[in-house]
Amino acid sequence: MTEEERHYIGEAWVESGLGEHASVASFARFTLDLMSVAAPPELLQRSIQAMSDEVNHATLCFGVASKFLGRVVSPGRLDLTGVFSEMTTPAQILHATVSEGCVSETISLAYAARAMDQASDDGIRGVLKTIVTDESRHSKLAWDFVQWLLMTKPELRDQAIRSFKSAVSTPYGQPPSAKEFPIAERFGHLMHESKEQLRAEFISSKIVPRAAKLLEISTEEVQLALSDK
Amino acid sequence: MAKAASFDPCKTSRDIANKLQTVLTAAVNCVDDHTSEGALARGKIFSLAAYTEEAIDSFEQALHLDEGNHEAAARLTLMQLRLNKSEQSLSTAMNLASKAPNYTLEEMTSDEQISAFTILGNALVQNNRVEDAVQAYETARKEAGNDTTAAARLAQLYIATGKPAEALKQTDIFKDNPRYSKLSSFVALGARNPALMPTYDPASLSSQLALDAHGRPLTVNGEARLAEVAEDPEWCADVEVDIDFS
Numbered sequence: 437m438t439e440e441e442r443h444y445i446g447e448a449w450v451e452s453g454l455g456e457h458a459s460v461a462s463f464a465r466f467t468l469d470l471m472s473v474a475a476p477p478e479l480l481q482r483s484i485q486a487m488s489d490e491v492n493h494a495t496l497c498f499g500v501a502s503k504f505l506g507r508v509v510s511p512g513r514l515d516l517t518g519v520f521s522e523m524t525t526p527a528q529i530l531h532a533t534v535s536e537g538c539v540s541e542t543i544s545l546a547y548a549a550r551a552m553d554q555a556s557d558d559g560i561r562g563v564l565k566t567i568v569t570d571e572s573r574h575s576k577l578a579w580d581f582v583q584w585l586l587m588t589k590p591e592l593r594d595q596a597i598r599s600f601k602s603a604v605s606t607p608y609g610q611p612p613s614a615k616e617f618p619i620a621e622r623f624g625h626l627m628h629e630s631k632e633q634l635r636a637e638f639i640s641s642k643i644v645p646r647a648a649k650l651l652e653i654s655t656e657e658v659q660l661a662l663s664d665k
Numbered sequence: 666m667a668k669a670a671s672f673d674p675c676k677t678s679r680d681i682a683n684k685l686q687t688v689l690t691a692a693v694n695c696v697d698d699h700t701s702e703g704a705l706a707r708g709k710i711f712s713l714a715a716y717t718e719e720a721i722d723s724f725e726q727a728l729h730l731d732e733g734n735h736e737a738a739a740r741l742t743l744m745q746l747r748l749n750k751s752e753q754s755l756s757t758a759m760n761l762a763s764k765a766p767n768y769t770l771e772e773m774t775s776d777e778q779i780s781a782f783t784i785l786g787n788a789l790v791q792n793n794r795v796e797d798a799v800q801a802y803e804t805a806r807k808e809a810g811n812d813t814t815a816a817a818r819l820a821q822l823y824i825a826t827g828k829p830a831e832a833l834k835q836t837d838i839f840k841d842n843p844r845y846s847k848l849s850s851f852v853a854l855g856a857r858n859p860a861l862m863p864t865y866d867p868a869s870l871s872s873q874l875a876l877d878a879h880g881r882p883l884t885v886n887g888e889a890r891l892a893e894v895a896e897d898p899e900w901c902a903d904v905e906v907d908i909d910f911s
Contacts (some may be wrong), residue, residue: 452748454891459880490880499902512895541881559905574881615715
């Protein structure tokens with residue numbers, strides 16, 4: 437492994453760690469959102485557990501990052517300006533949960549699972565296994581919340597359809613500006629192209645059917661929004 | 666995702682290759698020149714090879730030797746954007762647009778022309794100044810009618826700001842630009858039925874980071890928010906990593 441590759445992999449794990457760390461705040465906000473819509477205690481408890489899981493994930497990611505970079509790396513201050521002023525209505529909470537939880541986190545889970553399958557180091561595979569196991573529960577929490585919210589507020593169904601269409605039809609980003617190192621796929625990080633393909637597969641084979649079932653509409657109607665036919 | 670009917674990967678890749686050959690042949694002829702044009706040539710080669718930092722150094726050198734080298738300024742902005750140097754890119758772009766408002770940059774991979782105001786619009790988007798970016802792209806559309814990039818960017822922003830009808834107005838302008846064939850497909854859905862128009866949230870242009878972040882992203886106005894980096898060992902779990910770093 438070259439110095440450059442080691443640095444690249446280390447930085448990738450720093451990014452992962454920062455994402456996990458930010459997830460703590462995301463779930464903190466979600467916990468408050470749950471309370472604002474009088475969600476049942478079971479959902480609250482799962483959200484609080486998710487916060488604890490994400491702290492653990494962050495320490496694991498920064499632990500790996502520090503090994504690769506040869507120095508201590510950690511999250512610092514998180515700017516919370518505007519974090520708690522955004523979502524006030526059930527429709528806004530629904531939209532955020534669909535986007536961040538049902539789609540983004542579920543796809544992130546798919547990346548972690550694929551990275552775990554491809555990892556050649558036992559320590560890294562162990563870290564990813566913990567993340568995959570916990571994120572599976574977090575993803576389910578998002579879907580369960582949406583299901584509960586639509587049951588208690590069926591008038592939000594059209595918003596849910598719009599939110600899913602928006603989340604799954606957002607085009608994937610441009611390839612990164614910095615050079616990628618394929619060796620990183622053996623140490624827990626997928627290349628842009630791998631992610632792009634996996635994202636597309638996962639959306640069509642998992643997320644769209646699940647959304648269709650949740651919303652009680654046909655898969656074809658959801659797919660129509662993604663095709664030009 | 667479906668592409669616009671006009672997209673032909675064989676033709677598009679052949680056109681790009683032909684164009685690149687012309688650009689590279691011209692550039693390699695002056696890479697040894699210690700002039701602004703020589704630095705510009707080196708910068709273009711580096712940028713094509715994704716040596717982005719080296720490209721930035723070369724374009725900065727070109728500007729140092731000739732501050733009127735607008736192509737260097739334009740390409741410098743694009744490289745700064747590539748590396749997310751938001752403030753620097755905005756400064757370079759504003760400087761270019763104020764000095765040379767009518768300047769257009771020819772793409773290295775096609776005959777598309779990109780206005781100084783389009784480049785400014787891109788920098789404004791990266792700095793989350795969406796409304797200002799819309800103004801910049803609209804100026805680009807008025808000043809450089811053949812700038813299809815400005816039209817495509819406007820379509821994206823209009824979709825993101827909940828104005829699908831305005832986005833639809835741009836489609837005829839960029840529909841033949843293969844770089845935006847996927848966008849054409851999306852907007853075309855809305856042309857058939859506005860209800861099928863993708864309803865991007867306001868951060869759709871920068872939401873790619875959110876889609877890539879581990880775990881559940883913390884988004885504020887659609888932007889993923891992350892902490893600063895520090896050096897607290899309490900955040901570093903002891904993970905056994907068995908790798909030969911030699």
